Every structure is written in C-alpha cells, then in structure tokens.
Amino acid sequence: MSIPPYPNPHGKLLRKTAIVTGGSKGIGRAIVQKFISEGAQVLIFDIEKPSGLDLPEGSVAVFEGDVTKEEDWKAALEMCVREFGKCDILVNNAGVVHIAAPSTEVPKAEYDRIMKTNITPLYHSARTLLPHFRSQGAGAIINISSISAPRPRPNLVWYAGSKGAVSSITRGLAAEFAPYNVRVNAVLPVVAETGMVASVLGGEDSVEGRERLRGQIPLGRLGRPGDVANAVAWLAGEESSFVTGTEVRVDGGRSLL
Ligand SMILES: NC(=O)c1ccc[n+]([C@@H]2O[C@H](COP(=O)([O-])OP(=O)(O)OC[C@H]3O[C@@H](n4cnc5c(N)ncnc54)[C@H](O)[C@@H]3O)[C@@H](O)[C@H]2O)c1
Numbered sequence: 001m002s003i004p005p006y007p008n009p010h011g012k013l014l015r016k017t018a019i020v021t022g023g024s025k026g027i028g029r030a031i032v033q034k035f036i037s038e039g040a041q042v043l044i045f046d047i048e049k050p051s052g053l054d055l056p057e058g059s060v061a062v063f064e065g066d067v068t069k070e071e072d073w074k075a076a077l078e079m080c081v082r083e084f085g086k087c088d089i090l091v092n093n094a095g096v097v098h099i100a101a102p103s104t105e106v107p108k109a110e111y112d113r114i115m116k117t118n119i120t121p122l123y124h125s126a127r128t129l130l131p132h133f134r135s136q137g138a139g140a141i142i143n144i145s146s147i148s149a150p151r152p153r154p155n156l157v158w159y160a161g162s163k164g165a166v167s168s169i170t171r172g173l174a175a176e177f178a179p180y181n182v183r184v185n186a187v188l189p190v191v192a193e194t195g196m197v198a199s200v201l202g203g204e205d206s207v208e209g210r211e212r213l214r215g216q217i218p219l220g221r222l223g224r225p226g227d228v229a230n231a232v233a234w235l236a237g238e239e240s241s242f243v244t245g246t247e248v249r250v251d252g253g254r255s256l257l
Contacts, residue, residue: 008037008038008039009039010039011037011038011039011040012038012039012233012237012238012239013035013038013039013040013089013233013236013237014038014039014040015039016035016039016040016041016088016089016236016237017040017041017042017043017080017084017085017086017087017088017089018035018040018041018042018043018087018088018089018090018091018236019042019043019045019076019077019080019087019089019090019091019129020032020035020042020043020044020045020091020093021045021046021067021091021092021093021094021121021125022045022046022067022093022094022095023042023044023045023046023050023091023093024044024046024048024049024050024051024053024062025046025048025050025194025195026192026194026195026196026225027093027144027189027192027194027225027228027229028044028046028091028093028094029050029053029225030224030225030226030228030229031091031093031225031228031229031232031233032044032050032053032055032060033055033229034226034229034230034232034233035089035229035233035236036055036056036059036060038233038237040059040089040236041058041059041060041061041083041084042059042060042061043060043061043062043063043076043079043080043083043084043087044060044061044062044063045063045065045067045072045076045094046062046063046064046065046094047064047065047066047067047094048064049062049064050062061079061080061083061084063075063076063079063080067092067094067117067121067124067125068116068117068120068121068124069124070124070127070128073121073124073125073127073128073129074128076128077128077129077132086136087129087132087133087139088136088138088139088140089139089140089141089142089236090125090129090139090140090141090142091141091142091143091144091232091236092121092122092125092141092142092143092144092166093144094117094121095117095118095144095162095163096113096114096117096118097114097156097159097196097199097200098110098111098113098114098156098158098159098199099199099202099203100155100156100199100200100201100202100203101155101202102154102155103154103155103157103158106158110158111158114158114159114162115158115162118159118162118163118165118166119162119165119166119169122143122165122166122169125141126173129141130173130177130182133177133180133182134177134180134182137180137181138181138182139177139180139181139182139183140182140183140184140185140235140236141170141173141182141183141184141185142185142186142187142232142235142236143166143167143169143170143184143185143186143187144166144186144187144189144228144232145163145166145167145170145186145187145188145247146159146160146163146166146188146189147188147189147190147249147251147254147255148160148163149163149164149166149167149188149247150164150167150188150247150255151254151255152164155202156200163188166186167186167188167247170184170185170186170245170247171184171245174244174245175245178244178245183235183240183241183243183244184244184245185235185240185243185244185245185246185247185248186246186247186248187228187231187232187235187247187248187250188247188248188249188250188251189223189227189228189250189251190217190222190223190250190251190252190254190255191213191222191223192222192223192224192225192227192228193222193223193224193225194225197209197210197213197222200213201213210222216254216257217251217252217253217254218252218253218254218256218257219252219253220252221252222252223250223251223252227250228250231248231250234248235248
C-alpha cells in the first residue's frame with residue numbers, strides 16, 4: 001500500500017489518534033497503514049517491534065509491551081498522550097490462536113494462553129481507556145473478534161470461545177458507554193493471509209489446505225489484512241458515528257454457508 005504524505009488533508013481520520021494493539025504484523029499492521037493513509041497518528045502497542053515499516057515521520061510511535069499486563073496499558077496510554085496529545089481510537093487487535101486440534105487434545109497451557117491473550121486485554125483496556133474517552137466526551141473502540149464467534153467449527157473451539165467473549169463484551173460495553181458518546185464495535189474476519197493460516201490448517205501451511213479453505217468462502221478467496229483494515233477504519237471514523245454495538249463480518253460470505 002502506498003502511503004500519502006502525512007498528514008493526508010483529505011483523510012477520514014484526519015487529526016485522530018489511535019492505539020492499535022498487535023500493530024507490528026498481519027492484520028494489525030494493515031490497520032496501522034490504513035489509519036495513517038487516512039491522516040491519523042498511531043501508537044503501535046505490540047510485544048514485538050515492527051520491522052520494515054516505512055511510514056511518514058511523526059505519524060507513528062511504538063510501545064513495546066504486553067497487552068495482558070495492566071501496567072503496560074497505563075504506559076501505552078501515557079505514551080500516546082505524550083506523543084500525540086490525546087487518544088481517540090483503540091483497536092484491540094492483538095490475539096493468538098491454537099493449532100487446530102480436537103478440543104479434548106488442546107493442552108491446558110494453550111487454553112490458558114488463548115483466554116489470557118484474547119480476553120483479558122479487553123478488561124485492562126476498558127479500565128485504562130474508558131475513563132480517558134469519557135472525560136473527553138468521545139471515543140471509539142474496535143475489537144477484532146472472528147467469524148468463528150458466531151459460527152464455531154470443530155478443532156478451533158477454544159479459540160472460537162475466546163472470540164465469543166470478545167463479541168459479548170463488545171456489545172455490553174457499547175450499551176454501558178453509549179451515554180458518554182463512546183462507541184464500541186467489533187470486526188469478524190474469516191481466515192486471512194497472515195501467520196495464522198498455518199495454525200488454522202493444523203500447524204502446516206499447504207497449497208491443498210489453502211484450496212480447501214478457499215472452497216469454503218463464497219467470494220472465492222481468503223481474507224486479506226487490508227479487507228479487515230478497511231472495515232476498522234470505517235468503524236473508527238465519523239461516517240459510522242451512529243453505529244455502536246455492531247459486528248461487521250469481513251468473511252467473503254463464509255457465514256452464509
Ligand atoms: N488471520 C486470521 O485468519 C484471523 C481470522 C479471524 C480473526 N483474526 C484475529 O485478528 C487479530 C490479528 O491476527 P493476525 O492474523 O494479524 O495475527 P498475527 O499473529 O499475524 O499478528 C498478531 C500480532 O499481535 C502481537 N501480539 C501477540 N500477543 C501479544 C501480546 N501479549 N501483547 C502485545 N502484542 C501481542 C504479535 O506480536 C503480532 O504482531 C487476532 O485477534 C486474531 O484472532 C485473525
């Protein structure tokens with residue numbers, strides 16, 4: 001994606017500032033690029049530093065931290081305010097999946113890792129960011145759930161369960177914080193071209209495996225990180241100012257079958 005010079009004067013997120021968790025790779029990285037192309041300034045909050053991100057000066061800051069730790073959330077918000085003056089948007093994108101396997105064979109340590117990484121950050125981020133959004137009278141949160149939340153499948157049950165919690169928490173917080181003009185929405189991707197494909201295929205990426213996945217998606221291809229980023233940018237911007245508590249399915253029609 002080519003990035004116009006910052007700030008993009010016609011961007012839909014001009015003068016907005018955002019924290020994007022898991023912004024170093026995959027879908028999160030595409031969200032960071034999209035936000036910046038729309039004029040936003042972004043703090044990447046990731047356990048790993050991004051590599052090879054060539055973005056306009058002043059448009060991005062990096063906080064190396066762990067979304068499962070409350071103190072890291074406090075430090076991330078402090079850094080965002082220090083660098084950009086405020087925070088308008090939070091994207092809870094960082095997440096992990098277990099290797100697809102029969103549900104009774106997923107080790108307890110994997111189950112714990114999934115629940116801790118996919119659900120607990122919503123709690124920490126709510127306690128850290130919602131008071132900030134409430135005091136400024138506006139805010140937008142976009143949680144990355146999964147199409148497996150409304151439509152769980154064999155062998156990814158614990159992952160789907162964690163994303164079911166993400167979807168429920170999204171609707172609950174939307175109801176609770178609407179009076180403060182804070183919107184909370186979710187995006188539900190189908191399997192997308194990131195490092196997660198191998199896990200979804202049981203641990204090994206393969207041409208045949210991808211063909212099988214493709215065959216299950218009516219629009220005939222896997223998702224792309226940019227597909228998800230486009231939906232997130234819409235939910236973050238003014239065009240969706242009357243939308244809260246909703247889930248946007250970016251799934252190529254997968255949930256129709
Ligand atoms: N790729 C898919 O097929 C797919 C489908 C549906 C939903 N999703 C969801 O989309 C989101 C992004 O997935 P992806 O495929 O881009 O994953 P990815 O593995 O490519 O990237 C995840 C990023 O999150 C970061 N991260 C992981 N744990 C962290 C932690 N504890 N603290 C801070 N950062 C952490 C990683 O360092 C990485 O940069 C996840 O929530 C995932 O569940 C992905």
